Amino acid sequence: MKINLKKYWLFIIFSILIGVGFILDLNIARGVFANFYSFFLTMLKFVPAVFLLIGLFEVWIDKDLIEKHLGKDSGFLAYFWVLILASTTVGGLYVAFPVASALYKKGASPRIIFSYIGTAAICRIPMTLFEASYVGVSFTAIRWLVSIPLVVISSILMEKFISEKDLANISDAA
């Protein structure tokens, strides 16, 4: 397997700087590396599994099914489905992006995947529970009531105003 070094430029520079920092015994290098290492481990705990699940999804799930429920002719219920999917999404936006593009490739409409990304950002259940217990239930309730409609409205607008050409860029990086 040939590794494309160009894609790793940032990682190469980063490694060199961290290496130099360690030689010079700088605290910043140690701190940044500790963060890098611990987050790298966190990511290993679920991101590869997410991609395997997306792979299985692509092979096993019928395009017609997604088109029918989340496609361009889907109704209000589609937002409900993506809200369920979004609130149970693990990790963060970085998981929502590949999932959204896999849905798009299967025929989900742009407004639906933008709604999914938006709600995955703000409605994930574990996060919401933390919010409600530390900042207050009414705070969380208002935030949901205000931001979910805003996400849906802005997603519809994005679908209308973003050109086909830019939408065609949505790749599933396969």
Added chain:
Amino acid sequence: MIYYFTAALTAVLFMIDREKTIKGLKIGFKKIRKNSPVFLNMIILIALSLYFVSDELILRFLGDGSGAIGVALAGTLGSIAFIPGFVAFPLAGILLEKGVSYTVIAAFTTTLMMVGIVTYPVEKDFFGIKITVIRNIISLIMAIIVSIIIGLFYGELFI
């Protein structure tokens, strides 16, 4: 946990249709390989963000923040920072105890959740630069709207 789920699902699917399942896993592995550089870039940005925009820094900057400047500062920090929910919300709780307004807290947590400068490499890879920029700008505007409505609700802002 998710690995157990994936393994169990794979086992069941494998019994139903061997070839299909192997094909799916192959696609999955290909995706992992193809996406590792962008995820690596994101982890680097996150490592830098965690170091430079630390919890202490946020406590210091938002500690006595209020008004439009407080909201702007909170929105900026929320956009740059990468803080998982289980750290961010206890932090927000501390800020509240220190007397920081709900308006500022809302601007901070909403941008933290929706606007992602550190996730830019991944988002750009899947959606292209244009959509990524548009989505983040819209999210920023949304965070301001949410924070204003929160402010009105808690009686911190008046029309």
